[in-house]
């Protein structure tokens with residue numbers, strides 16, 4: 651029996667999904683935009699509950715999270731489907747395709763995570779690879795069990811979720827990396843068939859709830875790389891907190907998009923612009939000297955060095971600068 655979805659309304663035999671802001675109206679036998687929530691005789695059911703496409707023990711830096719248990723590993727699970735339709739999707743085979751899955755009930759996932767944690771290898775579970783919002787029931791069930799077992803839960807998400815399900819999930823979520831793909835709705839409408847504001851709202855709600863949050867912007871040449879567009883993101887983030895970690899990620903051609911990869915000079919310029927407003931800015935998917943270390947914003951001490959391949963060294967167990975005591979917004 652497929653799992654019944656937790657957020658929907660019925661309307662004369664059709665259902666309206668209320669999990670994410672798109673509020674898809676779904677006819678009998680059809681799915682919503684995400685392709686994984688189906689109207690079966692007036693009941694909305696999840697097609698991907700406990701269906702796992704990828705299981706791996708990853709460095710937490712790979713999520714990317716640079717200020718959350720640095721240097722540790724986390725059991726990473728993904729399924730299939732997505733509620734955005736980005737033409738440049740870097741994970742399109744699982745977001746738009748239907749790859750083979752293995753069945754892993756929440757109890758089994760948590761048992762595996764606990765075994766790894768007992769060996770000192772793992773801090774918890776990350777819901778990642780594709781979009782975890784549209785895996786909501788499985789993420790919630792698993793995260794509750796993991797939380798009770800003393801494990802951490804991490805979401806790597808596009809942030810496109812309605813307020814009520816987000817607030818219901820947050821008490822068992824320890825950290826999130828949220829994509830802020832651009833500031834403008836035009837970008838999201840043109841390239842992702844979505845809108846920008848829900849992701850920003852998710853960041854704001856999660857931070858206010860005490861969740862550790864980092865954000866990622868994939869920089870695509872000619873689409874979201876102007877100083878003006880980037881600085882709108884940086885100003886918004888800095889207004890939330892100058893200590894909010896920001897990852898500027900290099901784009902590579904993928905899925906339906908053939909624009910050449912982001913030049914290193916563009917990422918360097920974006921990093922310098924962001925550093926004018928934010929304390930912790932990192933360039934990812936490419937190695938550029940000096941852009942992946944954590945440096946104390948007060949005294950300039952290098953707290954954590956990164957080698958570009960998820961290797962870390964330095965004060966990985968300190969949340970404050972060893973030299974001057976400045977808060978580095980690091981959970982340990």
Ligand code: SF4
Pocket residue numbers: 667668669670671672673674681682683684685687732733784
């Ligand atoms: S979660 Fe899926 S079905 Fe529900 S509103 Fe969003 S895209 Fe539509």
